[in-house]
């Protein structure tokens with residue numbers, strides 16, 4: 119549990135139904151949440167900045183699309199741009215690529231999670247929310263392999279259960295919880 | 311799986327000294343991901359094993375090179391970019407008696423044919439030469455052939471229309487079984503050749519350079535080098551078009567360019 123551990127970043131993967139789940143999580147983040155939050159939400163390439171605007175309306179933290187080579191800063195919520203994979207470098211900057219979609223998705227949760235796992239190791243919390251595919255399952259396993267903490271939304275609560283269920287099936291998820299429980303966990307992460 | 315950093319650097323060094331391809335200026339996370347993918351596919355467990363395989367057999371190296379250079383592309387990708395070219399750039403280009411264009415990192419050619427169509431519709435293709443370059447020989451061959459999967463044409467037609475194309479997209483190609491072949495009149499003024507942005511020099515002076523979705527794969531130093539190369543290869547008031555998430559941020563010559571279309575990443579050299 120959060121206790122004495124020093125987490126350095128939160129990564130979140132969501133697909134179908136993700137908008138409302140993300141609304142809930144962002145609305146319930148502590149006001150001065152001190153970690154970067156990096157999100158991959160599947161969406162159409164044509165949607166541009168719509169998701170950013172919607173999420174910004176739910177939080178006082180800065181919400182922005184991740185730029186290539188941008189340094190990852192505390193207290194900012196980053197979103198993977200539509201049509202690009204988001205990768206995290208070990209110097210904690212972002213890279214973007216237009217490599218083939220993974221699990222039919224670009225951005226793919228797996229790609230972001232797998233690179234985040236290497237960059238943050240035990241300092242990482244990975245969260246899988248609702249979705250109708252299995253993107254993120256391999257990424258959750260990688261985060262766990264590197265000592266990070268892994269959470270899946272309770273499939274019984276998720277609007278689309280297959281994504282969290284696929285993550286749980288890897289046996290690498292440490293905590294299964296409702297949005298309320300996930301928010302409670304996040305609110306207990308100590309200030310850094 | 312994690313790649314040991316020392317072994318990773320050794321591999322890139324060995325590839326560079328044995329085959330002359332320098333990948334040391336690439337953004338690491340992506341190259342590592344491609345290497346892990348390649349090793350997984352061929353059941354290679356250690357980077358050192360991969361290195362000796364590559365050094366022993368040039369065919370394996372070619373295959374590996376194919377994995378490293380990501381040639382994913384489409385026609386009229388980001389239609390807004392092409393629309394902006396039509397509206398803000400083509401008219402100025404038309405004032406030149408002879409137009410030279412460089413498409414750097416052209417992959418399998420879809421972008422080049424898109425540009426050729428746009429030039430044809432603007433009536434300037436006949437007096438243009440488009441140099442299309444890439445490091446990937448295999449993809450250059452596909453680009454030269456100009457033959458693509460028929461199943462992509464529906465999406466490309468949509469992109470074409472969104473880019474401001476008013477003709478019928480299908481007039482530009484012939485369908486054959488499940489493929490389409492782009493018209494010879496489009497190819498006449500295109501020169502395809504190998505060029506490595508990480509190592510090779512300038513080779514001409516251009517009125518327009520497109521280099522889209524290539525810089526994102528490079529680190530800051532290499533981006534800077536390549537932007538210098540483009541600056542040196544453009545004539546005064548020449549245009550540079552980058553990918554949707556790319557910018558001049560890391561170039562030393564930022565102030566030598568003016569923004570023509572900020573959102574679509576089109577710039578003009580002003581000094």
Ligand SMILES: C[S@@+](CC[C@H](N)C(=O)[O-])C[C@H]1O[C@@H](n2cnc3c(N)ncnc32)[C@H](O)[C@@H]1O
Nearest residue numbers: 379380381383415417445446506507508522523
């Ligand atoms: C993702 S594709 C972009 C294709 C096209 N420009 C587009 O935007 O759709 C990137 C291309 O850059 C090429 N490339 C990578 N490194 C290069 C280098 N050092 N010099 C030239 N081309 C390179 C790759 O082979 C690949 O074809």
